[in-house]
Amino acid sequence: MNEILNRREIAEGVHFSSITDNRYKKNLISVIFYTEMNENTVTDNVIVPELLSKCNAKIPTYKEFNNKMSRLYASVVNGSSSRQYDLQALRLSAFYLDDAYALSGEKMTEIMTDTLIDCLTDPVTDNGAFSAKFTELEKKTVIDNIAAAINDKRSYATDRAMQTICSGEPASVSAYGTEEKAREITPESAYKAYRRMIESMPCEIICVGSSDFSGVAEKFTEAFAKVGRHDIEATTIGLSAIKDTPKEVVERLSVNQSKLVLGFKSHCEDLPALVLLQKIYGGTTSAKLFKVVREKMSLCYYCSAGLNDLKGVMLVNSGVENENIEKTKTAVIDQLEEMKNGNFTDEDISFAEMNIKNAYMGVADSAFGVSSWYADRILKNDIVTPEQALSRYLGVSKERIIAAAKSVMLDSVYVLTGIEE
Amino acid sequence: MEKITNSRVKEEYLRIKHKSGATILLYPMKGYSTAYALFGTKYGSVDTTFKTDEDDDFVTVPEGIAHYLEHKLFENDECDAFDLYAKTGANANAYTSFDKTAYLFSCSQKFEENLRILLGFVQEPYFTDETVAKEQGIIGQEIRMYEDDPGWRVFFNCLQAMYEKNPVRIDIAGTIESIAKIDKDLLYRCYNTFYNLNNMVIAIAGNFDVDKTLEICDELLKPSEDHGLQVIVPDEPITVHEKRKVQKLSCAIPLFNIGWKFPAYSGKEQYRNFIVYNILMELCLGNTSDFYNRMYESGLLNDSFSVSVFCGRGYFSVIAEGESVDPDKVLSEMVKELSRLKADGLDEEEFITIRNKTYGELVAGLNNVESVANSMLSQEINGVGIYDGIEITANTTFEDVKAALDYMDIDNNSLSIIEPVD
Numbered sequence: 051m052n053e054i055l056n057r058r059e060i061a062e063g064v065h066f067s068s069i070t071d072n073r074y075k076k077n078l079i080s081v082i083f084y085t086e087m088n089e090n091t092v093t094d095n096v097i098v099p100e101l102l103s104k105c106n107a108k109i110p111t112y113k114e115f116n117n118k119m120s121r122l123y124a125s126v127v128n129g130s131s132s133r134q135y136d137l138q139a140l141r142l143s144a145f146y147l148d149d150a151y152a153l154s155g156e157k158m159t160e161i162m163t164d165t166l167i168d169c170l171t172d173p174v175t176d177n178g179a180f181s182a183k184f185t186e187l188e189k190k191t192v193i194d195n196i197a198a199a200i201n202d203k204r205s206y207a208t209d210r211a212m213q214t215i216c217s218g219e220p221a222s223v224s225a226y227g228t229e230e231k232a233r234e235i236t237p238e239s240a241y242k243a244y245r246r247m248i249e250s251m252p253c254e255i256i257c258v259g260s261s262d263f264s265g266v267a268e269k270f271t272e273a274f275a276k277v278g279r280h281d282i283e284a285t286t287i288g289l290s291a292i293k294d295t296p297k298e299v300v301e302r303l304s305v306n307q308s309k310l311v312l313g314f315k316s317h318c319e320d321l322p323a324l325v326l327l328q329k330i331y332g333g334t335t336s337a338k339l340f341k342v343v344r345e346k347m348s349l350c351y352y353c354s355a356g357l358n359d360l361k362g363v364m365l366v367n368s369g370v371e372n373e374n375i376e377k378t379k380t381a382v383i384d385q386l387e388e389m390k391n392g393n394f395t396d397e398d399i400s401f402a403e404m405n406i407k408n409a410y411m412g413v414a415d416s417a418f419g420v421s422s423w424y425a426d427r428i429l430k431n432d433i434v435t436p437e438q439a440l441s442r443y444l445g446v447s448k449e450r451i452i453a454a455a456k457s458v459m460l461d462s463v464y465v466l467t468g469i470e471e
Numbered sequence: 472m473e474k475i476t477n478s479r480v481k482e483e484y485l486r487i488k489h490k491s492g493a494t495i496l497l498y499p500m501k502g503y504s505t506a507y508a509l510f511g512t513k514y515g516s517v518d519t520t521f522k523t524d525e526d527d528d529f530v531t532v533p534e535g536i537a538h539y540l541e542h543k544l545f546e547n548d549e550c551d552a553f554d555l556y557a558k559t560g561a562n563a564n565a566y567t568s569f570d571k572t573a574y575l576f577s578c579s580q581k582f583e584e585n586l587r588i589l590l591g592f593v594q595e596p597y598f599t600d601e602t603v604a605k606e607q608g609i610i611g612q613e614i615r616m617y618e619d620d621p622g623w624r625v626f627f628n629c630l631q632a633m634y635e636k637n638p639v640r641i642d643i644a645g646t647i648e649s650i651a652k653i654d655k656d657l658l659y660r661c662y663n664t665f666y667n668l669n670n671m672v673i674a675i676a677g678n679f680d681v682d683k684t685l686e687i688c689d690e691l692l693k694p695s696e697d698h699g700l701q702v703i704v705p706d707e708p709i710t711v712h713e714k715r716k717v718q719k720l721s722c723a724i725p726l727f728n729i730g731w732k733f734p735a736y737s738g739k740e741q742y743r744n745f746i747v748y749n750i751l752m753e754l755c756l757g758n759t760s761d762f763y764n765r766m767y768e769s770g771l772l773n774d775s776f777s778v779s780v781f782c783g784r785g786y787f788s789v790i791a792e793g794e795s796v797d798p799d800k801v802l803s804e805m806v807k808e809l810s811r812l813k814a815d816g817l818d819e820e821e822f823i824t825i826r827n828k829t830y831g832e833l834v835a836g837l838n839n840v841e842s843v844a845n846s847m848l849s850q851e852i853n854g855v856g857i858y859d860g861i862e863i864t865a866n867t868t869f870e871d872v873k874a875a876l877d878y879m880d881i882d883n884n885s886l887s888i889i890e891p892v893d
Contacts, residue, residue: 073502075838112767116759120824123831147831187768194773194794197723201621304721304892307615336557345551348608351616369616404560404580411579412505415677415840 054435055256055424058267061274063250063282065428066267068257069420075151077159077259078417079166079266080143082425083251084285087138087220093192093227094243096131097235099140100188101180101244103129106168118165123147125162127169134429135287135360136220140247142170145417148260159261167273171248179237180244188240193232196224200303203466207309208367211464214299215313216290221361250281254428258417287429289317289362290461298463305468308375312366312382313462316454321359322442323454328357328364329402330451331389336401338385338394339366349378360430364458372467379463389455392448399448406443410436477858479865480834484847484857485681491692492668496847497684498676498857500840504579506677507844508586510593511573513672513852514665516643517704517784518570523664524699532661533652534638535610535645538567540658542606543598544574552592561585569639570783571852572665577841582679583687590673590691596662598655607650614644621722621889628716629728629790632885635712636705639786668695674847677840704785709734711885719892726889727798729805731879733787738854741787745780746829746863747875748789752778753825754872755812756791760821762808771795771804783853789879798888809881817876819869830864 055067085095104127105115119125125146132139144162152158174181200206209224216222226232255270257263292315318324332339332355343353353368370378388394413419413436427433476483484498516538520531545552545565556563561578563585574593578585617623627642634640644650675684711732736744756762756778766772776793795801836842837857847857 076835111764113759113761113764117821117824120759120828124828124835147835151834183768187770190770191773194724194775198775198794201722201726203619203721204616306618307612334557335553335563340553344609345605348605349612351609351613369612371612371615401557401560404558405562406560408560408562408579412577415503415505 055433057433060267060271061277062279064253064255064270064274064279066255066270067424068263068266069424070260070262071258071414071420072260073415074258074260074417075148076145076417077148077162077257077261078143078145078421079163079255079257080141080421080425081166081170082254082256083140083247084134084137085140085247085251085283086285087133087136087223089223089227089231091243092138092223093231094235094239095138095140095247096226097185097188097192097240098244098247099129099131099142100191101184101240102142102169102173103127104184105174106165107172107174108168110174122156122158122161123152125158127166131225133221133223133225135358137285137287137429140251142166150260159263159266163266163269167269171273171277173244175241176237179241182237185235185237185240189232189235192226192235193229196226196229196232199226203305203307203309204367204369207311207464207466208365210301210466211311211313211365211462214297214464215363215365215462216361219288219290221290248277249279250283252282252285254425256421256424258420287360289360290315292317292459293461296460296462300465300467302467302469305466307369308372308465308467310368310370310375310378311464312379312460313464314364314366314386314458315461316362316364316457316459318362318454318457320450320454322446323450324359325357325406325443326399326402326446327389327451327454327458328355329405330394330398331355331386332366334401334405336398338388339382342385343368343378343381347381349374349381353378353382375465375467383460386455386458390452392452394448396448399446399451403444407440410440475856475858477861479861480837480858482837486856487685489688489692490694491688492695492697493688493692494672494851495685495688496672496674496851497681498843498847499679499681500677500843503677503840505577505840506582506675506679507575507577507840508589508675509573509575509673509844509848510589511571511672511674511848511852512665513570513670514572514661515568515570515783516641517638518665518702519638520703521664522701529703530660532657533645534641534649535643536653536657536661537572538644539606539610539650539653540661541565541567541572542610543603543658544593544596546602547592547595547597552588555588555592556585559584559588567643569643571848573848579678583683586684586687587691590687593666594691594693596659596666598658600655603653603655603658610644610650611647614642614647614650617642617644619721621720621726624718624720625726625728625792625887625889626790628718628889629730629885629887632713632716632887633711633730633732633788634786635708637707637786638705639783664700667698667700668692669697670700672848672851674844674851676843676847707735707785709883711883713885715886715888717888717890719890722889722891724794724796725798725891726794727792727801728887729791729802729884730887731789731881731884733789735785735787736782737784739859741782741853742850742855742859743863744787744875745782746860747867747871748780750822750825750829750867751872751875752780752789752791753829754817754822755809755876756805757825759824762805766801766804771797771801798886802884802886806881806884809876809879813876813881817869817873822869822872826864826867830861833861833864
């Protein structure tokens with residue numbers, strides 16, 4: 051299926067893909083490096099995209115760099131780090147107006163490709179390490195980001211729950227690592243992480259936009275040839291082991307509303323059936339969790355299920371009063387039992403199909419949607435278009451969904467609740 | 472039917488004053504798979520005291536009722552709107568803001584069926600004592616969720632510090648106590664007052680057929696008489712209500728909002744000021760400014776910092792938000808910097824950069840089905856059009872921005888801080 055993306059290897063472990071679609075006014079070039087999540091290296095890795103995205107040796111100050119991007123019609127170079135299944139994804143991307151709309155005829159794709167490559171391969175360094183000044187600044191950014199995770203209680207609870215659910219696996223490592231590790235970052239340790247990234251981590255370059263991206267692959271090929279790629283790291287993603295007995299964890303914090311996260315697992319190989327199960331159980335506003343736990347029992351504002359398919363983990367999230375934790379947990383488990391017992395209709399299945407169809411058919415309306423879709427399909431080692439993927443979800447029988455439901459086991463329960471008086 | 476065009480972006484859309492009283496905005500976008508439709512009313516959390524020609528006196532309703540009504544409108548006597556949308560696969564939702572309530576769907580299939588659902592349920596209220604009571608638990612948990620959100624609290628505390636009487640100071644969802652006072656009769660009164668089609672807008676963008684859409688509107692929109700709606704906006708002092716407001720919550724680094732209070736504007740004047748002050752604040756304090764880079768390098772600000780205009784019916788302010796170990800110091804540095812720029816003058820070249828950036832962002836916004844539909848609704852409710860921003864930005868001069876800084880009362884500010892619990 052490589053022809054969809056025109057995906058090809060342009061340097062050892064570096065793949066280049068592009069999709070041209072005239073509906074967009076802006077182009078998106080994403081460069082993504084992957085490495086296994088590891089608590090010892092995650093934080094040094096996190097600082098790398100921060101350091102690379104804000105300036106480079108040719109434009110060596112933040113102010114100058116921001117000014118240049120503003121002048122180029124609000125172009126953006128963005129650096130980020132995230133957890134994708136068992137992997138850490140380090141991303142540097144450029145998002146900019148296409149050449150066709152540049153008021154002064156600037157060759158936007160050429161300029162932004164050069165800028166992105168300069169950021170990637172020619173950062174501000176000092177004696178074989180990153181600049182001490184910028185490292186200190188971005189170290190503070192990383193520490194602040196780690197600390198600020200607590201501000202969003204729902205995602206904080208999910209992250210903490212994953213530590214229990216996938217205990218001992220790379221996916222349990224917090225996306226940014228710990229504050230303690232961040233304080234140990236030095237210009238040298240960050241630079242070492244950068245060299246490892248640019249030389250040895252598998253890399254995907256994905257371009258989406260109205261540009262034909264001519265010349266872009268050649269520029270990246272030349273840039274990576276100078277880098278000298280070697281010893282490309284192997285990356286694997288594995289299903290999460292199911293615990294013999296569900297583990298329960300309670301964390302206390304000064305909060306008004308308790309957060310409840312239930313981690314279920316399945317090693318079912320019938321993925322389409324598992325996806326439909328998740329939709330009917332808790333993936334839409336006509337799902338059992340929404341209809342029963344929220345609407346009928348009035349226990350919460352949100353209660354939904356999400357599927358991490360490559361890990362075989364289904365997470366149910368809710369925010370409830372402390373005294374309703376047990377009642378909600380029982381209701382969530384009961385609704386899964388309903389699925390196992392086949393208490394859902396053919397209409398429910400067709401609603402789930404329609405929901406998937408609606409989402410998949412809209413993917414192509416945004417460059418970010420297309421880029422994320424194919425980045426994920428590449429990780430799944432299954433490069434298909436949304437239309438091709440959709441065909442797998444149509445016509446899944448009720449029996450297959452029941453079988454998938456029966457494979458789902460409760461693995462862990464995480465509760466974030468208020469401090470006892 | 473009015474065709475609204477813009478020569479800069481070479482695009483157009485239709486604005487129709489429908490015989491039912493509703494205003495319909497249609498922006499077909501070639502090449503897109505999805506359509507995004509909104510059915511909105513000019514009714515938000517600030518509309519707490521009102522009457523129509525049919526009422527003898529003004530009524531003041533409990534805080535949070537516009538949002539409560541939004542939740543309840545999804546249900547009718549047989550099922551709820553989500554059940555209907557489930558059959559089409561559309562992604563449906565609704566939201567209530569300070570000055571509007573909107574019901575929406577996005578779909579890549581069965582557009583006309585979805586439009587029928589949207590126009591149907593929004594025009595068919597069905598409230599009973601039982602269904603109203605049931606929502607208390609759900610909205611109660613929504614309120615509790617926001618109580619734990621430091622980003623939300625720091626913003627509302629800032630509004631409460633700036634505004635003494637304007638209902639913009641109250642939380643959109645109300646409080647556990649205020650929503651307990653809501654019953655079906657109050658909901659019907661609010662519905663009948665604000666969900667009159669003369670007060671409503673339909674905005675659709677993306678992949679849909681204009682003729683078929685208008686046929687469905689003709690068939691389903693129930694003609695409404697304009698019933699002379701009046702909403703009281705309390706007189707608000709020009710100066711801020713409180714200078715400083717502090718709350719403690721679970722967070723790691725203190726969060727702050729610094730709000731500068733201005734007199735309220737309306738219509739095109741409001742939009743012009745919105746753009747001029749956004750450019751001015753970006754120029755003085757944004758990420759290309761000396762101020763931001765100095766503060767970032769000193770560690771007093773991190774990249775969560777931003778500054779923007781917050782305005783609507785009866786309120787206009789500029790709010791700077793971020794995280795800092797010392798928000799008081801951030802405020803004093805900002806006041807010092809704004810005063811310096813007022814005395815020494817702004818940089819014209821930097822102004823042009825920021826103006827171009829603003830222009831680029833507005834043009835790029837027309838690239839997205841969802842943002843076009845939302846923007847059409849918001850601008851219509853504020854009495855302007857979706858292209859007005861592009862024209863205002865293109866015509867904003869350095870003199871305009873200098874005059875805005877001269878006019879600004881730098882000391883008329885409130886500081887809201889969320890500190891970590893001990």
